[in-house]
Amino acid sequence: MGTPAASRHDVPNVQGPRDPGLDTLRGVAALSVVLFHLWLYATPAPPKHGRCVVDAVWSSGRLGLVLFFVLSGYLLYRPWVRARDGHAPAPAVTAYLRRRAARILPAYYVALAGAVVLLAAAQGTPGVRLPPIDMLPLFLIFAQNLDPATIMKLDPPMWTLVVELMFYLLLPILGAIMLRARRPVLVACGALAAGLMYDAAVAGQGLSQPWTKALPALLPLFAVGMVMAHLKTRVPLTRLTRGLLLLAAAVLVVADAVWHQLGAGTAGLIIRDLPAGLGFALAVVAIRDVRPRGPVARALAAVGAVSFGLYLWHVPILWWLRSRQLLPLHPITALPVVLGPSLLVAHLSWRFVERPMIAVARRRPRHGAKRLTPEPA
Numbered sequence: 456m457g458t459p460a461a462s463r464h465d466v467p468n469v470q471g472p473r474d475p476g477l478d479t480l481r482g483v484a485a486l487s488v489v490l491f492h493l494w495l496y497a498t499p500a501p502p503k504h505g506r507c508v509v510d511a512v513w514s515s516g517r518l519g520l521v522l523f524f525v526l527s528g529y530l531l532y533r534p535w536v537r538a539r540d541g542h543a544p545a546p547a548v549t550a551y552l553r554r555r556a557a558r559i560l561p562a563y564y565v566a567l568a569g570a571v572v573l574l575a576a577a578q579g580t581p582g583v584r585l586p587p588i589d590m591l592p593l594f595l596i597f598a599q600n601l602d603p604a605t606i607m608k609l610d611p612p613m614w615t616l617v618v619e620l621m622f623y624l625l626l627p628i629l630g631a632i633m634l635r636a637r638r639p640v641l642v643a644c645g646a647l648a649a650g651l652m653y654d655a656a657v658a659g660q661g662l663s664q665p666w667t668k669a670l671p672a673l674l675p676l677f678a679v680g681m682v683m684a685h686l687k688t689r690v691p692l693t694r695l696t697r698g699l700l701l702l703a704a705a706v707l708v709v710a711d712a713v714w715h716q717l718g719a720g721t722a723g724l725i726i727r728d729l730p731a732g733l734g735f736a737l738a739v740v741a742i743r744d745v746r747p748r749g750p751v752a753r754a755l756a757a758v759g760a761v762s763f764g765l766y767l768w769h770v771p772i773l774w775w776l777r778s779r780q781l782l783p784l785h786p787i788t789a790l791p792v793v794l795g796p797s798l799l800v801a802h803l804s805w806r807f808v809e810r811p812m813i814a815v816a817r818r819r820p821r822h823g824a825k826r827l828t829p830e831p832a
Contacts, residue, residue: 481760
């Protein structure tokens, strides 16, 4: 995620500079999710969606998940787009899968063990939902989304990693098709259409979460990032263009949040958060390769650099603090109490787990095979 203006010392990096502009977006996404969970779990009683404007704002923090999905679609698909345009060799599937595994598996398993330890000591705390002990192995093989007894249990944000993993496995297939397609952008458009057709088929059927929190249901969010990966190489970006893209992004995200708060009906079950996904995709294109200015933007970029660990650890830490009566029961006052230790653990995860494993996965194979360095996600 290099940018000519970025220094290697701006944010943590592994074998090359990161894109602090995209790290800023990651920081926004991670903090949005943290605020959403504080609204859910750092209150005396469970909040009600749409109860007031303040609750509506807090609950819209869930859209941080949408941004993460869009980022994955955009960044991971770009190496195939660049290969199709003749700017780079096609990604080697084995190297791609090795790097994806190194990126998520070690940190996931460490956080999973940590969640088991922390939440075993926090049983009975409001919000804590532990799965049956005999079903814990499902979490080891990323199968917890397949059973209502385990989905959204233990560390709830981990359900999204199952969806991400499925997308990682699907992407080389889509990339191979795109490399041979006469109109390559239609592959991403087809993925978007397939996801919408799936959502239309399951909408209003009363199906359980394993049906609605699966890759087909969320594929449009990845696909809109994939579509934007095609357009990024063809649209010149000036300061005015970037500003207009960010304005359009803000309008789409806010409109999506308001639409769902007011009651999106059946259309909302089909389109889901696709308007916000499109808005975030525009923001990704506008901010990519832009160095953040000001202390707030740089702080967000620093948070974004360790956002994976923050995402994995903040809910178990929140519940453990509440079980020990160390958590103020208001989202605003609880924020520094949760964010401090969560960022510390996230930094340790990045420093001692994620970064070393990423470095190992990126080493040039000994047999001398050519190595493609795809843009990190």
